[in-house]
Amino acid sequence: MMSVWLSRLRVAFVFLLLSLLTGAGTVYAYEPSGYGDQEGLRPAALAYGRTVRPGTVSSESLGLIAPGDHGGVDGPDPAPAPQIPVIPQVSPAPAPLSTSDDAAPVDLAADSLTHDEATRTITASGHVELIQAGRILRADEVSYNLETDTVVARGHVVLNEPSGDVHFAEEVELTDKMRTGFVKTLETRLAEGGRFTALTGERTRPDGPIVMQTASYTPCDCQEEGETPGWCLKADEVTYDRERNQIRYKNAKFELFGIPVLYTPYLAHPDGQIKRKSGFLTPGLNFDSELGTVVTPRYYWDIAPNRDLTVGAMLATEKAPVALAEYRHRFTDAEIRLDGSATYSSRTDSIAGRDVPQDEEFRGHLFANGRWDINQTWRAGTNIKITSDDQYLRQY
Incomplete structure (x- = not known):
């Protein structure tokens, strides 16, 4: 009997503590705050409750x-x-x-x-x-x-x-x-x-x-x-x-x-109820002395709750367009992320102290990041970065 009352007192104490912390009738529940982020606190509204006043008619x-x-x-x-x-x-x-x-x-x-x-x-x-x-x-x-x-x-x-x-x-x-x-x-x-x-x-x-x-x-x-x-x-x-x-x-x-x-x-x-949904994202707009005016339209594909893909293009007034893609996949105890781009453009090499434009060729990059939580103590990961030339990322 004593253990039952102690259990009830613990529950009452926790409830009272939550009430004091929230103040306005809100409790907090753990929920993922974003893809690839750590778990964060997100407010969840309590169900409405009322006290019946004198004279109430059922x-x-x-x-x-x-x-x-x-x-x-x-x-x-x-x-x-x-x-x-x-x-x-x-x-x-x-x-x-x-x-x-x-x-x-x-x-x-x-x-x-x-x-x-x-x-x-x-x-x-x-x-x-x-x-x-x-x-x-x-x-x-x-x-x-x-x-x-x-x-x-x-x-x-x-x-x-x-x-x-x-x-x-x-x-x-x-x-x-x-x-x-x-x-x-x-x-x-x-x-x-x-x-x-x-x-x-x-x-x-x-x-x-x-x-x-x-x-x-x-x-x-x-x-x-x-x-x-x-x-x-x-x-x-x-x-x-x-x-x-x-x-x-x-x-x-x-x-x-x-x-x-x-x-x-x-x-x-x-509306603000859902965190992710397939559709076009807000395009990016930038101005660069070498690329000119740059517009970046993108489309987001919500493949599954644990997978998504974003594709787009970098459209510049002074350079050839660049195709963009990003793929993310989360497993039970691991996750991977692939980020890449590709274009067909020229680069400039320094020959005998002079900048010499080269012929157009395939150029691009690929980044691959992976993480595996082996157990509560050990974690393994990989980080791979590949580019077609040393000027590509500086240029784009």
Whole structure:
């Protein structure tokens, strides 16, 4: 018995220590911070939790599900409030919201509630909180139609998604367990960082993309009132597709500190949820006295979780183009990296104190790096560097 209590005390102490370290409800989990890097700390948001306040009404008391199907929200039992009649109109025989097996229960809490049996509509006002299918809705006033499963919320609306995204609005209309709906004056803060603003937003299928009109996106959190982000994208239409981890724009303008600098009729880029994805990388741009203007387009191929390939070209105005490639492969206890380039160009040799251009020929380089963790004590590695001539790397 003593060992059991000691074990429980150790668990409680660890939990308390994590809470003190995180401060704002965040714990840290080990996760690879990048390919070839050491393991690093990456924040992982805790699941949302709440304490049921006095006067809370469960879905069972509202007749939204059959008794015994749902135990209410996690937390302490609500304190009794006999002086406030919650819903005197509720019939003694509660009716289920749906007969399907996947019917999601609903928990509703508010300062005051009214129930219209004729329209099967519940109207809540004052610090309203509604929970259904992992989504949490807060507003000044909420009307919930039991027949159509439609929620209309007005005033300081906040909707927490299971994904961690948080939506702010003045008015929303939600259906299908709050998975679809229409929003006015939308602001969305993504779980991975970043922010949307839009005149309107709409989701037409459960967990589908959100289509926003007259919208903008920025990776800046911009906590201060009226703060201008370092950069943002504004567009006539913005589509946030979480299933594909993609953000798409129509008629987009790129702004730096509020000043438009670039326009494009269409643009798409990954959101911050994924760390790697096949596609074109941002091209490099450089100016060199010998090579001229240099542009380096590259394409990244995510072959597998432990393998990738990057191919590209170095395009210079004064020299022949150079093909580029980099391959990386990680095994259970080893990794290799191959980096190479190739071109067909001339070099300059010094003959009798004079620089003499030579005929064009194949030139290039190959670097090979490998590492093998034999055990916790021993490690073996290799580092091979080959070039066609001693001028190649200095030139390119």
